[in-house]
Structure formats: structure tokens, C-alpha cells
Amino acid sequence: MIITIIARFIAALNANRRPGEVAAGIAMGVLLALIPAGNLLWVALLIVSALLRLNLGIEIVTMLLLSPLAHLADPLLHRIGLTVLTSPNLQALFSSAYRLPLMPFTRFNNTVVLGGLLAGLALWIPVFFLGRVLVGVYRTKIHPAIANSKIVKAFEKIPIVSKIAGLVRKFSRVYGAVA
Amino acid sequence: MATRIPRAYRRPLTATRFRKKILGRIYLDTEREFVAGAFHEGDDGKYRLREDLTPEDKKRLARIAKEIKKNRGLLRIGRIAVPLLIVGGAVAFNLLFLDRILETNGEKLLERVFGAQVEIEQLDAQPMEGRITLAGLIVADRDRPMRNLFEFGPTTIAIRMPELFTGRVVIREISTTGIAFGTERTTSGALDDSDAAGGDDGSGAGLEDLEQRTEAGLDAVVDSLGVDGIGGLDDLSLEALSLDVEALIADARDDLTVTTLVPEAIEDTEAAIASTEAQLEGISGRVRGLGDTVQEVAAIDPSSLTNPQTILSTVQTIESTRDSVSALGEDARTLQRSLEAEIARLRETEQALRNAAQNDLDALQARIPDFDIDPSAIAEAGARAFVAGFLGEAWNTVQRVIAVAQRVRAAIPESTERDRRPRRGGVDIPFSETPYPRFVIERLAGDGGDSSQRIEVSVTGISSDPDLTDSTTEIVFRRDRTDGRYLHLESELDLRSGARMRSESLFEAVGAEPSLPEAAQQIGFASLNGATRLSGGTILFADGALAGTLDAVVTDPRLSATEGASPVAELIAGIASEQEQIDGSFTFELRDAAITDIEASTSLTELLRAQVEQLIADLRAEAEARIREEIDRIVAEQIERLAEEIAVFDVLVGRSTEELLRIETYEQILDEQKTELESRVADIRDQAEAAARAAVEQAEAQARAEAEAAAEAAAREAESRVRDAAGGIRLPGRRN
Numbered sequence: 039m040i041i042t043i044i045a046r047f048i049a050a051l052n053a054n055r056r057p058g059e060v061a062a063g064i065a066m067g068v069l070l071a072l073i074p075a076g077n078l079l080w081v082a083l084l085i086v087s088a089l090l091r092l093n094l095g096i097e098i099v100t101m102l103l104l105s106p107l108a109h110l111a112d113p114l115l116h117r118i119g120l121t122v123l124t125s126p127n128l129q130a131l132f133s134s135a136y137r138l139p140l141m142p143f144t145r146f147n148n149t150v151v152l153g154g155l156l157a158g159l160a161l162w163i164p165v166f167f168l169g170r171v172l173v174g175v176y177r178t179k180i181h182p183a184i185a186n187s188k189i190v191k192a193f194e195k196i197p198i199v200s201k202i203a204g205l206v207r208k209f210s211r212v213y214g215a216v217a
Numbered sequence: 218m219a220t221r222i223p224r225a226y227r228r229p230l231t232a233t234r235f236r237k238k239i240l241g242r243i244y245l246d247t248e249r250e251f252v253a254g255a256f257h258e259g260d261d262g263k264y265r266l267r268e269d270l271t272p273e274d275k276k277r278l279a280r281i282a283k284e285i286k287k288n289r290g291l292l293r294i295g296r297i298a299v300p301l302l303i304v305g306g307a308v309a310f311n312l313l314f315l316d317r318i319l320e321t322n323g324e325k326l327l328e329r330v331f332g333a334q335v336e337i338e339q340l341d342a343q344p345m346e347g348r349i350t351l352a353g354l355i356v357a358d359r360d361r362p363m364r365n366l367f368e369f370g371p372t373t374i375a376i377r378m379p380e381l382f383t384g385r386v387v388i389r390e391i392s393t394t395g396i397a398f399g400t401e402r403t404t405s406g407a408l409d410d411s412d413a414a415g416g417d418d419g420s421g422a423g424l425e426d427l428e429q430r431t432e433a434g435l436d437a438v439v440d441s442l443g444v445d446g447i448g449g450l451d452d453l454s455l456e457a458l459s460l461d462v463e464a465l466i467a468d469a470r471d472d473l474t475v476t477t478l479v480p481e482a483i484e485d486t487e488a489a490i491a492s493t494e495a496q497l498e499g500i501s502g503r504v505r506g507l508g509d510t511v512q513e514v515a516a517i518d519p520s521s522l523t524n525p526q527t528i529l530s531t532v533q534t535i536e537s538t539r540d541s542v543s544a545l546g547e548d549a550r551t552l553q554r555s556l557e558a559e560i561a562r563l564r565e566t567e568q569a570l571r572n573a574a575q576n577d578l579d580a581l582q583a584r585i586p587d588f589d590i591d592p593s594a595i596a597e598a599g600a601r602a603f604v605a606g607f608l609g610e611a612w613n614t615v616q617r618v619i620a621v622a623q624r625v626r627a628a629i630p631e632s633t634e635r636d637r638r639p640r641r642g643g644v645d646i647p648f649s650e651t652p653y654p655r656f657v658i659e660r661l662a663g664d665g666g667d668s669s670q671r672i673e674v675s676v677t678g679i680s681s682d683p684d685l686t687d688s689t690t691e692i693v694f695r696r697d698r699t700d701g702r703y704l705h706l707e708s709e710l711d712l713r714s715g716a717r718m719r720s721e722s723l724f725e726a727v728g729a730e731p732s733l734p735e736a737a738q739q740i741g742f743a744s745l746n747g748a749t750r751l752s753g754g755t756i757l758f759a760d761g762a763l764a765g766t767l768d769a770v771v772t773d774p775r776l777s778a779t780e781g782a783s784p785v786a787e788l789i790a791g792i793a794s795e796q797e798q799i800d801g802s803f804t805f806e807l808r809d810a811a812i813t814d815i816e817a818s819t820s821l822t823e824l825l826r827a828q829v830e831q832l833i834a835d836l837r838a839e840a841e842a843r844i845r846e847e848i849d850r851i852v853a854e855q856i857e858r859l860a861e862e863i864a865v866f867d868v869l870v871g872r873s874t875e876e877l878l879r880i881e882t883y884e885q886i887l888d889e890q891k892t893e894l895e896s897r898v899a900d901i902r903d904q905a906e907a908a909a910r911a912a913v914e915q916a917e918a919q920a921r922a923e924a925e926a927a928a929e930a931a932a933r934e935a936e937s938r939v940r941d942a943a944g945g946i947r948l949p950g951r952r953n
Contacts, residue, residue: 053284054243054244054245054248054281054288055244055284056242056244056288057289069851073644074640074641074643082315085300088293088296089292089293089296089297090291090292090293091288091290091291091292091293103803108240108641109641112641112643113643116641116642116643116644119643120644120646123646124646129648132646133648135648137379139379139382140469140486143382145645147645147646147647147648148643148644148645148646149643149644149645149646150641150642150643150889152644153643175814179243180245198354
């Protein structure tokens, strides 16, 4: 499973896909990592991201990588969420929202959940553009430089690496063209 | 087989379309350059695929065409279809099988709550209207599997649908008819072990613990309310009033003087008897030994004795024997005095026994228990017995209700504050105006009954999390019989964690057949009949204490005592049955499964007072008479033993007297013989003196006659001879 995800991740970087898909996957992964799991909001975002044309592999890898670190940001997320949730001007809105069907399941009234959502949304655009730039740089500069290096070729002979490479080929039919 | 040219490349493409739709959707430079090189611009400005492409180029173009197709649009339509199908399927499944699902889950949930089989009949859910109807609901009694705890007839359940989408089951109202309690079942309503295990969702341990604690508490209460545990009943002490005099005397026997005085005296006389008998035997032997000597002495005929020497020797023998007889006589008299002293001591003991009997009687009568019973204590004891049964029922009912409430909470575990939050914490800001817990029944109302009675039940505020709703559960139960009897009960159950009182109940029951609690039956009451009216209230505190009041009126009471019941029980039964009405008022407090305080007053108290006093006086007089009789019997027995001992001594005295008489006879014989012999000696002496005097006179005459001179010499010579003869005989006591 992990190997498959890593293969998808590498394949996605090298695939003939719009850089925005990868960048959106990264941004969505950051968003899902910041929001605590186990609520309807998190599930809904995951489902929406699965329906959108963005790279799910990149999203999952990003989320898995950042989730263990996300709790470090909880105090900050709690402050953000608490500030918003206790804002007098928004009380009526939140009260109305809470009475809507299924809304309580989103746990939007939890400070970390809402703080994570807001922080994730705020970071989404910068992360998206940053991701696009990084993917472009990777495809145009980094990948060609390392793809033909002797070190990489030797590295590919390691069993686990060769297995990943095989999966990458499976997930990326352009692999042969660019390799 | 030659690779087909993708359709997108077959038609000529305008420059704009070629740039946007083809090249614009290729994001790898190498691929883009390849595709650009695979097309050439025609004279008409349109791009066409080159003719000289190799099969590999065509394959590569086909692959890139697929990627271009995939890169179109923002949504993945194919992926939307899958969840839609899943959701649609789930909705369709639920709509088709909703009734059965609700029925099965409802039965499982209620089985967890009530711990017995539950049957829901013909459930029909109308989700759009927020209503569920049932043809019937039957809940078996966990403690009596062949009976139902209750059953509902046709029932309508109105649900707040919006709350269902928030994960909460909020029932606005349950309306039911055909309520019945305690109906019989044809099959056992007990849950299989597997069902019970299956119904345990992890809260089982807690539930079981709760049940055990509840049942243990109930058992402890019932135990504590038993006869032994009720202090007043000990004072009533029906056994104490039926006093066992023999047992009382037996207990005190070792301390009684009448039982110890005679044995002690007899113990001393036994040694005296043995010693006396030995002494008497010795005296008798000595008497027999002297008897022969005395007989020999008596056989002597003093007149036959002529020789003074012989007589003197015999007298000496008699004197010696007389001395022995005198010594024996002294010993016999000493023994006689000793025997008479023993007899006197025994007679003194007899008198002392008679004197001690009165003291012992007084002491034993002082041991008769104080029967000075306060009739109110009797009333209280009876009340305790009555309240014991009542409390047992009340405690049972309250604990069952609380247990069911706790089971509701356990069966529908309320998400804890920790669970409500995502794993990474945070704080939930409440926005709900009505904070419903996961399970709420706002109101349950129903009625039932038959031609003989009508039942109405109303319960409001059943909640799986009373702390969240901050409300109590109110229960109203009314059963009105057509013959005028009724039972009305109102109870407020507060299961909030900070509540001081757990439940507060008021009740009124009229016309119920009074049933004696087991505790009352144990003290000798068999049955109580009559029309009753009970009213009062109980408060169960959160710390487990139960306090309450109970006013009871029994009209035309008929209280019967069990066969062989104590006099007090029979007395109370008699008095109670003579009354037109008995009023009783009780207040009680129960803490730590024991009655800690109870007060009772009944209309029987004053009536009981006089009767009890008379009964106590009679019992005391009877006990005293029996004690006196017993003491007299013991004294007579002891005197008889003394008489036996005295008789023994009398026999000894008789024997001693006989010996003494013999001795005295011997003394008399010896004295008489001695006197005779001395008299005989005197006679012989007188005869000798007379003979001598005559001889002298004769010699004087002869001398005078023969010669005066010679006569004078002869006379002196004769006189000298007479003197010699008289000087040889020296009689005792007689001096020359």
C-alpha cells in the first residue's frame, strides 16, 4: 500500500498531467491534514477531492506526511477556531448552521476543526501555486537531470526501488518516454 | 495490425484548436514536441497528421490522445457515479427494509434495556411524516420470565426527524393503548446467554455491576428489615414473654442456696457417719469384751465366799473391771454427744434451708425479665414489620426504575465529551438551542385496562443524558378499578449527576387488600384483611438514603395470629380485629441498607397499653408462682435428703444408747457385787471380832477361874494371840 502510494506519487510527478492537478492535490492534502479526521467535514472534503480532477495520490501522500505534524499546529488552530466561533457577529450564522441537517456531524463547532478548515483554506491558494511552480521545476530541471544519472540507475537496481519503479511504470505510461 | 489513428487527429484542425485542444493539454515538453512534429500545417492553415508516421509514432500518438482526453475538465464524472450508486442503493435498501431494520434494532435495544425478550409487532415507519406505528410491544419480565413486565397495544411514536440527522433519536411522544402489566406468557421471556452476550456492547460489565449492586442492596435491605434486624421486635420479644421458668432456674441453679446448702452439709456428715460407725463398732466390741467379765462377776455369790483373802481379791478384780467399764461408758457418752451434735447440725441446716428458700425465691423473681413494655414500642415494632415489607417493595420498585434508566443510558451510550471532540482535541462550542442527548422520549402517554380497571400511564423526560437536558423524569401511574379501588402514583426521577435527591414519589392506594410482609408473618401474624387506604411519599437521596412517610388506614380489620403465636401477637390480633378502623402513621429513614430511623403511631397504642399491662401482670404472677413452686419442690427434696441423713444418725444414736445402757448395767452389776463383797467382808470381820470377844470373855472367865495369877499371865498370853490374829486381817479403808 505504501509502495503503491509512493509509486503513484512519483508517477504523478512525472505523468502527463496538468501541474495544477498535482498542486491541487498537495493543497488538498495540506487542508485534510490540518483538519482532524473523524467528522463529516473531513469525509466530505475527501469525497469532493476524489471527484475533482486533482491528483489523489499526491493528496494522500501529502496528508499522511503532514498529519503527524499537524497536531503541533493545534494550539494555533484552536485559537483561530475559537476566535471565529466565539465571534458575536457570527453566532446567529453558526446557530442556524448547527440546526441544519447533518451539520452537527461536521463538528464545525469544534475549534480545531474550524481552525484547521480556515487555515487550510487560507493556505490552499499559496500551496497550490507553490506546488505548480515546484512541479514545473521538477519536470523541466530536476527530473531530466537525475533520470539519466548513473547513481539513479544503480539505485534502481535495489529490489525495493525496482519494485517501486515497476509500479511507477504501471501507473505512468509515459515513463518510458521520459526515462 | 496497424494502429488506428485516433479520431481527434483524423480531421484537419485549425491552428487555434490545435494549440488549445491538443498541445495545450500536453504537459510534458517531450510529448508536446513529439505531437507538434507529428502534424504539419497545410495550405489552408489547418494542421493535419503527417503521412509518414511509423507504427510506433502512431502508438505514441494514441496514448497521448488518451491522456489528452483524461486531462479535460475539472470533474471526474465517472467517480461521481459510484458514490451516487452507493448512496442510492443504501437509500433504496433502507426504504425497502426500514421497517424490519427498525423492528430488529428496536427489539435489541429494548432487550438490552430491560434484560428480557422484547417483541415488536408490525412496525410501520413513515419517515417523511416522522412517525412510527406499532401493532404491539411486549416486554418480558427479567425476574419472572413467564410473565410480561408490560405490554402496549397499538402505539404511535412521533419522532423529531431533524434530530435524526444529528444522530439523535428524539421521540416527541409515544401514544399507546392497551397497556397491561404482569400478563402471562406462553414461552419464557428470558434472554439466551448468547443474546445477552451479543447485546453487550462493552457496557455489559458496568451493567452487570449495576445489577449486582442493585440486587445486593435490595437483599441487604430486605435482610436488614427482617425480624432479627428490627430493634423494636426484640423489645416486643414475644419469646421473652413466654418465660421458661425451668430454664431460668436451670440457669441460676448453681447460684441458688437451696441447691448448695444441703449437699455441702451432707458432704460433711458423710465423713462423720463413717467415723462414728467405726467408733461405735469399737465401743460395741469393748462392751462385748467386758460383758463376759461382768457376767462372771455377777455370777459370784458373795455369801459363799468365806475367805477374806478371796473376797479381797475378787473386790480388786471388780474394781479393775469397773474402771474399764467406766472408761468405756465415758467414750460411749462422748460418741453419743457427737451424734447428737450432728443431728442438731442437720436440723440447723434444715432451718437454714427454709430460710434460704425465701432469699432464693426473691433472687429468682428478680431475674424475671422486665416486662414493662411500652405499647408504643409494640406499635413501632409492628410498624417496622409493616414498613419493612413496604420498604422492600418501594426499594425494589425504585431500584428497578433506576436500573432501567441506567440501562437506557448504558444501552445508548452517550458520547462523552472526549468522544464528541475529534481526536486532536479542541473545544466544542455549543450552538444548539435544545441540547438533545442521543436518546430522548419527551412524553409517553398511554392507557389500558379491561372491564374491571382502567390504567393510565404518563412518563415525561426519559433521556439517555439527563445532565445534558438538565431535566428530570416524571412518572404518573393511575389504576382505577370499577369497584372504587385505585392506585395513584407520581414520581419524579432525577438522574442528573449532581442531584441531591434521586427520586421523589407520592402515592395513594385505596381498597387494596393488605398483605402482611414476611417480617410480620415471622413474628406471628398470619393474615390481615380489610379495606386499606395508604398514602405517603418516599425520597431516595443520591447517597442511597431513603426517607419517607406512610399513612395507613385499615377499615374493618381482621388480623389473625399464627397457630402457636406468642401472647402478644394474639393480643394484638385480638385488639386489632375488634376495631372498626386502624390508623397508622409512619416516618422512616433507611441508610446503608438498614433502617436508621423510624417513628410510628397507631390508634391501637392506647388500647394496647392496658391490655399489655394486664398481660404482663398475669405473666409475671404466673412466672412467680411457678418459681415458688419450683423452689418449694427443691426445698422439699433437700429436706428429704436431710431427713435421710438424720435417720442414719438416729440409728447410730440408738445403737450408741444401747451400748451405753449395757455399760451402765455393767457398772451397776459391778457396783452391787462390790458392795455385796464389802458387806461380806464386814460381816466376816464382825463375826471374827465377836468370836474374838467371846473367846476373850471365855478366857477371862477361865483364867479367873483357874488362877488369878496364872490367870492373869494366861489372859495376857491369850490377849496377845487375839491381837496377832486380828492384826493379820487388814480390811481396805479400815485403819487400825
